[in-house]
Amino acid sequence: MVDSRQPQHLFANVLARVHAVCGALASEGGWPANIDLSRVVVEPPRDASHGDMATNAAMVLAKEARAKPRDLAEQIAAKLRADNLIASVDVAGPGFINLTLKASAWSDELRTVLREGASYGQSAMGAAEKVNVEYVSANPTGPMHVGHCRGAVFGDALCSLLQFAGYDVTREYYINDAGAQVDVLARSAFLRYREALGENIGEIPEGLYPGDYLKPVGQALAAEYGDKLTTMPEGAWLPAVRDKAIAMMMDEIKGDLAALNIRHDVFFSERSLIENGNNKVTETIDFLRSKGDIYEGRLPPPKGGAPVEDYEDREQTLFRATAYGDDVDRPLMKSDGSFTYFASDIANHKNKFDRGFANLIDVFGADHGGYIKRMQAAVKAVTAGKATLDVKVVQLVRLLRHGEPVKMSKRSGDFVTLREVVDEVGSDAVRFMMLFRKNDAVLDFDLAKVIEQSKDNAVFYVQYGHARGHSIFKNARETIPGLPEDTRARAAFLDDAAVERLTDPAELSLLRLLALYPRMIEAAAVAHEPHRIAFYLYDLASEFHALWTRGRDLPYLRFIINNDAEITKARLALVQGVVSVLASGLAVLGVHAPDEMR
Structure with a gap:
């Protein structure tokens, strides 16, 4: 349901009206008490010719109503036709309900965009629920590479999206500083x-x-210790060198992330789980053992003889992962008696729960897809099912230049660093294009394409939409004297525009797309899919550019009509709505919205 503290935007408004109609029918028809309306949605129809919105109410409520979906749809439609916001209602197929709104609904929503400005689309849906998002978490063994970059951008944008939707988000980086790799x-x-x-x-x-990036670490050690370390056995010098190297690598990683405007709230050390006389890994294993979730046994060999990374044919300590939805039980101890990485990861997630997080999100790299089920099983076990873990996998990035693979970096030894990419094309291009594809699909990132000034370069096209809007305002000041430069003042100035004069199909299409923004934000937040914002912004910019282009061919559709101040002001209100939403969406993605582009 829509939070009463939040303004009801158009889709939420219509959904509330559909809910009210269903509630009235339930009361009249003696439906079961406390009928669940949460499955009822109002969304854009798949075919725009079917109307402005569609609802599945009859399809999902027919069983409780003890009616055929089509018959129930007719009952719902009859009541909705009396609604003063709705122009017409049609029942289609087995019981889908298509709605066409009155023109005033769209003009009123544009006024809402103008009034709310940067907060339009913001939601209280999250109800300040605490969410922990762990992302990046690259081993502190070298600089960030372009593969880490995608997970970093995805995780950061997801956090911003969840905050915009009303959640209390903690950005966390898990430092793998306790394994053999350090x-x-x-x-x-x-x-x-x-x-x-x-x-x-x-x-x-x-x-x-092999990379040159460790030379500064060697120089810092030489400056601090002289040649003293060379006289020590490895067991004596290794802890000091390891701590110095990790600290310097983490400083470099934080700098790399800062180049993308990414900053975490928490950097949590894996080593802290096992040091300082309070071994959280042992404590977690003992906790699971007390619940009967740990046993000593042998794992069956992998089916079909396929290799499994952690399979050993020996008696070992196993987590009963199959009791919580995994395919096989999982080892917790290596043959040398040390804990597996998985054991530390279980302790890490229990620690998050103990810190008050029941809503957990992990962002994994492409090579960790097989790790998802075991981690979700572990979270169920250590929280008694009170916490949820959603794992988002970011697929590989293929780095290209003019369609050809990019050569490796000398500095890193065998990969291209994140910083090299950001320095070449800028953080805006990196952030937007890393999100302009669904996270679980491989991404081709062409260093030449992402700086082109063309429609084929999505980040340019969206940013240019924002800049074009400001160019229109600049050119309109002769026709509309007193049009403010300041965004808020301009929106207030345009609030009384006669926006009901926006009747061209292209103008109405833009109005409908603007009204979709709050619903899209909530849907993206629920699905944990920030790429939806990038897709939406590209669609909005495309329609805006298309309307501008039509005005070149059809002078009566231009945004500025010199002898008609009223229609000019109405169209400027539409432009203000577009630039406000473009700026809002770009801000969520962490991308600048420039007022001009050179």
């Missing part, structure tokens, strides 16, 4: 330390990190 990092940094002391280290040995 010991490899330390040994690699120690080699660069010896190099900084003047030793010829030759070619980097197999198994160590």
Whole structure:
């Protein structure tokens, strides 16, 4: 239901009216008490020729109403036809209900856009529920690469979307600083330390990190310790070198993220789970054991002889993951007696729940798809089903230039760094284009295409829509004296425009698209899909540009009509609505909305 504290935008308004009609029919027809209306939706019809909106009310309520869907649809339609917002109602097929609104509905909604400005589309749907979003979480063993970039942008935009929809969001980065890979990092940094002391280290040995990015770490160690570390056994120097290397790598990662305007609220250390005399991993395993979710046993071999990363034919400590929806039980201890990564991950998610988060979202890379079921099973187990975990997988990025694969970076050794990409094309292009494809689809990112000034470059086309709107305002000041430059003042100035004169099909199409924005925001937030905003913004900019182009061919459709101040003001109100929504959506995505483009 719509929160009474929030303005009811058009789709929510019509949904409330449909709910009221169904409630009245329930009362008249003696339907079961407390009938569930949450399944009833109002949405744009798949075919625009069918009307402005459609509802599934009759289809989902027919069973409770003890009626055929078509018959119930006719009853609902009869009541809706008496509504002063609705021009006509048609029943289609087995019981779909199509609605056509009166023209005043669209002009009134445009006035709502003007009044609310930057807050139009904002929702209280989340009701300040706490949400923990863990994203990026790249191993602190080197600079961020372009693959990390996609998960970083996706996670950050998802957080902004959820905040815009009324959730209390915590952005979290889980630092994998307790595994074998950080010991490899330390040994690699120690080699660069010896190099900084003047030793010829030759070619980097197999198994160590070869990139030049560790040279500054070696130099910092040399400055701090001189040659003192060279006289120590590995067991003595490794902890100090590891801590220094991790700290410097995390500083670099934070800098890389800052280049994309990404900042986390929490950087949570995996090592903190097992150090300081309070081993949370052991504590979590003991907790699961007390519930009967841990046992000693053997895993059956993988079906069909397929290799499984954590399969060993031995007696081992297993988590009863199959009791919580996974396909196979999962090992928690390695053969050397140390915990698996999975054991630490369970403890990490229990820690989140203990910190007050029951709504958890993880953003995984493409190579972690097989990890989803076990983590969701673990969260069910450690929270007694009180928490939910949604895992979003971001697929690979293919980095191209003019359609050709980009060569690897010398600095990183074997990949292109995030910073190199941002420095070349800018954060706006990176952020928007990383979101202009669904997260679970492979993304081709062409460094040449994303800086083109053409319709084929989505980020340019959307930003140009915003800049074009401001150009129209600048040119309109001769026809509309006193038109303010300030956005809020201009919106207030245009509030009394005769927007009912916006009757051309292209103008009405834009009005309908603007009215869809609040519903799209809520749907994207529920689905955890920020790409929907990017798609919507491109559609809105496209329709706006198309209307501008029609005005070149049909002078009566131009935004500025020199001898008709009233229609000019009405069309400027429409332009103000477009630029407000473009700016709002771009802000959620973390992309600038420029007033002019050169």
